[in-house]
Amino acid sequence: MDVLANLMLGFSTAATPENLLYCLLGTVLGTAVGVLPGLGPSTTIALLLPFTFTLGPTPSLIMLAGIYYGAQYGGSTTAILLNLPGEPSSAVTALDGYQMARQGRAGHALAIAATSSFAAGTLATFVIVLFAPVLSSVALEFGPAEYFSLVVLGLIFSVALAHGSAVRALAMVVFGLLLSLVGNDVTSGEPRFTFGRLELADGINFVTLSVGFFGIAEILRNLETEGTAGIVTRTIGRLLPSRADLRACVAPIARGTAIGSLLGILPGGGALLSSFASYTLEKKLSDTPGRFGQGAIEGVAGPEAANNAGAQTSFIPMLTLGLPANAVMAMMVGAMVIQGIVPGPNVMTERPALFWGLIASMWIGNLMLLVLNLPLVGVWARLMTIPYTWLFPAILTFSAIGIYSLNGNVFDLYALCVSGVLGYVLLRLGCEPAPFLLGFVLGPMLEEHMRRAMLLSFGNPAVFVTRPISAGLLLLALLALLAMAFPAIAKKRNKVFVE
């Protein structure tokens, strides 16, 4: 099958009325929840996740993807109009976007954010089409030892590229891995850590953990700063940017897309790192770097392009290797597992319609965002004025019903409370939830491949370092670990995220 045939298959899958509808529903819902102050893409997806399980695999993944980039676009809107980025990745957009809004150019900022997101999304879709099959065929050659090392590398990288303390992030990863072991052991069938509770036989529900760590904990964090909400910029101003503005943005968009596509593939960083990198680069290349932070349109265009390209290409490792790069992708992997799909290189060969349909739907969804969101910007701005006192009972209602509807199981609700409080306590102690969720999702894969590799090597753990690809992957992981331990690099890493 060549590229063209793949794309044809993708578009014919994505363009069925049912899938178009769920794509639209996802992008609109994602934007609507994403613009709510304090709710980033991961929270949005966690909250809406339970409601997609009644759909088939393809529409549910298409809808989840739609929610993801919808929420990201919504986050940028909030960043521009309210100076309240829902997630660190749109923090950069707030720098110049909010300044533009204060100068009465909110419309320009929103329009350029939408345009650059769309342009980057389109290009990044092609990157996926070109590179996913290659990566997939490489991964098909991997044995259990290579896969084990790949998962280790992915987890280490996600820590190295996350923000905050690396040691704490590592501890969160291992905590997630440990928690994923709860339930009946797949190999021996023996129950582990269930203490006789039947509800735990299939393990701790990953949706419950996602909603607890990303939904409930977020509400609690927002309650800390209650009463200090920003002021919504009421005047949107003209939407269409001038020709000069557009011309100034072409190069930043192109560079942002390149940075985003590249960094998005790496585990951990994805959208966050790429928007920071793009902003720094644009500021360096600019003839008038002083304008940055004062409402420079390039400072919105570049990072927004990078942001969206990174979000798009972060699907590549998830779809081809089954390796999620960030919390959102971890939720996608969890959703696939619940739908009965084993994420990994086989998805492309065994379910080509799902694979290519999802990719084609990303482009369609980006187009929908562009067409829908600019006219609807007034509605989004009004949504932002919903007081928080109204929001969290609504979020809680969604969480509780969503969790309960999974299995009709009260136990899951108790687990929700526990994970919410635990997530909040850890968050206050500077332990981010994203590495935890990655560990939790990848835990079963890690154990299975480790067991298989050891069985094949007759119990000799040297197998991980004697097979060249596995050794190479582990060496990379070791280098990343050492780099974090070196004070000079660690300091630089912290600087990048503080800036």
Place this chain on the structure above:
Amino acid sequence: MTIRHLTAGGIFAAIALFFLATSLLTLDTGTTLRMGPGFMPVLLSVLLLVLAIAVALERDPEQEAGARPVPWRGLLFITLAPLLFAVSIKGLGLAPALLVLIATSAFASRTMGIGQAVVMTAVMLGVAVGVFSHLLGLPYPLLGPWLSGGAG
């Protein structure tokens, strides 16, 4: 080393010790050739224990996240709300359970007054019942066996 680091390290250490003790007591570790169900848990909990010590001893380049107040009131009501929902959904049915959930969570905010809470609860209850029961058609009775007179 600060109280914050000690607390974080302590939490991780407690989790690690719990998993370590449970797996050593209840699970077969096996050999490297045939790894038992306890192999991975032991390995990971020892790793977490080491990391817990590292977290406690870590010298943190970033500043303490300021003295942001703990929202005790929020913490209480936000946890209580899903618990009450869980207790009431089977017996009382969807509508009363939602009522309890929304009304309880309304009081999580320091700025919420009684009048405002009543209005909000009424509006949200209407919307929630409409969306979940009618639009999404969730298969839970609005009034449970305790209220509808059935024997349950």
